Amino acid sequence: MKHDKTTNAPRDLLRQNNLRCTTARLAILNILSQASQPYSQETIAQQINDESINKVTIYRALNTFLDHGIVHKAFTRQRIAHYELAHHCSSIQCHPHFTCTRCGNTHCLLNAKIPLTKNLPKGFKIHRQQVILQGLCPKCAKN
Amino acid sequence: MKHDKTTNAPRDLLRQNNLRCTTARLAILNILSQASQPYSQETIAQQINDESINKVTIYRALNTFLDHGIVHKAFTRQRIAHYELAHHCSSIQCHPHFTCTRCGNTHCLLNAKIPLTKNLPKGFKIHRQQVILQGLCPKCAKN
DNA sequence: GGCTAGATGCAACTGAGTTGCAAGAGGAAA
DNA sequence: TTTCCTCTTGCAACTCAGTTGCATCTAGCC
Numbered sequence: 001m002k003h004d005k006t007t008n009a010p011r012d013l014l015r016q017n018n019l020r021c022t023t024a025r026l027a028i029l030n031i032l033s034q035a036s037q038p039y040s041q042e043t044i045a046q047q048i049n050d051e052s053i054n055k056v057t058i059y060r061a062l063n064t065f066l067d068h069g070i071v072h073k074a075f076t077r078q079r080i081a082h083y084e085l086a087h088h089c090s091s092i093q094c095h096p097h098f099t100c101t102r103c104g105n106t107h108c109l110l111n112a113k114i115p116l117t118k119n120l121p122k123g124f125k126i127h128r129q130q131v132i133l134q135g136l137c138p139k140c141a142k143n
Numbered sequence: 144m145k146h147d148k149t150t151n152a153p154r155d156l157l158r159q160n161n162l163r164c165t166t167a168r169l170a171i172l173n174i175l176s177q178a179s180q181p182y183s184q185e186t187i188a189q190q191i192n193d194e195s196i197n198k199v200t201i202y203r204a205l206n207t208f209l210d211h212g213i214v215h216k217a218f219t220r221q222r223i224a225h226y227e228l229a230h231h232c233s234s235i236q237c238h239p240h241f242t243c244t245r246c247g248n249t250h251c252l253l254n255a256k257i258p259l260t261k262n263l264p265k266g267f268k269i270h271r272q273q274v275i276l277q278g279l280c281p282k283c284a285k286n
Numbered sequence: 287g288g289c290t291a292g293a294t295g296c297a298a299c300t301g302a303g304t305t306g307c308a309a310g311a312g313g314a315a316a
Numbered sequence: 317t318t319t320c321c322t323c324t325t326g327c328a329a330c331t332c333a334g335t336t337g338c339a340t341c342t343a344g345c346c
Contacts, residue, residue: 019292020291020292020293020342020343020344021343021344022292022293022294022342022343024293024294025293036251037249037250037251038240038249038251040333041333041334042333052295053294053295054294054295054296055333055334056294056295056296056334056335056336057293057294057295059333059334059335060293060294060335061293061294064293097181098267098269106180106181107180107267108179108180108181109263109264109267111262111264112262112263112264114257114274119254119255120252120255121252121254121255121281122281123280123281123284123285124241124250124252124276124278124279124280124281124284125278125279125284126241126276126277126278127277127278127279128276128277128278129274129275129276129277130274130275130276130277131257131272131273131274131275132272132273132274132275133267133269133271133272133273134269134270134271134272134273135267135268135269135270135271136267136268136270137266137267138264138265138266138267141266141267141268142266162323163311163312163313163322163323163324164312164313165311165312165323165324165325166311167324167325168324183302184302184303185302195326196325196326197325197326197327198302198303199303199304199305199325199326199327200324200325200326202302202303202304203304203324203325204324204325207324
């Protein structure tokens with residue numbers, strides 16, 4: 001069993017998913033497996049010593065990993081901001097938003113209730129809790 | 144009391160916040176007040192009949208509304224995607240992520256528990272629930 | 287070692303959102 | 317109603333995360 005930091009885990013992970021073990025992919029997986037928080041493409045690029053790895057390669061590798069469920073996006077990417085009037089929301093929590101993964105429509109679930117998160121580590125002061133649900137809307141779930 | 148669709152509510156809202164009542168702002172607020180779901184800048188622009196209103200104006204008006212709490216972003220804008228290995232998460236729910244509004248750092252709250260959303264409207268099939276917390280991290284809360 | 291599909295690098299592109307600046311308009315005072 | 321000041325708007329040019337097309341390279345099977 002190897003005890004150095006770059007274990008065989010990433011290599012195995014790739015093989016299990018029938019993906020080629022390339023330098024770039026192994027480097028990315030090694031970095032993510034040692035990460036204590038989600039990393040952006042930029043952070044990953046900085047942490048890769050070998051600066052020859054192109055950002056496109058990192059994006060493509062990450063997307064491949066996403067497809068295979070090896071990795072996921074810690075934050076749903078929402079390049080396009082959506083706004084609504086604030087009158088229905090409490091100061092700390094808004095109603096959850098549901099986005100359909102098939103048709104892309106978003107619905108406000110005004111009546112759905114989510115208790116505030118519990119077991120928070122000490123010292124964190126929560127000002128706002130936001131819940132995002134993904135799945136199929138009634139229309140798309142039928143078909 | 145006026146009964147037409149463009150009520151005085153938006154005008155009052157602007158006055159309460161010491162904001163000038165301009166054509167663009169009133170149009171945007173009217174649209175949002177009739178919206179059943181969060182709208183993007185593009186959608187708002189489409190719904191404004193007067194096509195002469197510039198997209199920059201809409202962005203700036205929305206940001207002003209944000210500053211005054213009249214409006215909020217239904218989805219936290221995350222232009223930059225952050226990735227992490229998927230091994231710690233259940234198929235439906237990942238641990239919550241906390242983003243500090245002061246220093247911008249994000250932390251994984253691995254031990255925090257959030258019950259799944261209840262009182263869902265009929266027909267919605269949830270595949271994934273994501274919780275985003277905002278506030279102050281222990282370091283920033285001290286200062 | 288040779289071959290081939292899949293992976294990579296490069297450059298150019300896309301598009302949401304921002305910035306600087308000049309021109310325009312709201313609204314309070316005269 | 318007019319004047320005037322300040323805030324708002326429009327335009328054009330920019331920023332930058334992420335994508336695409338295409339030529340080149342390489343992992344891994346034979």
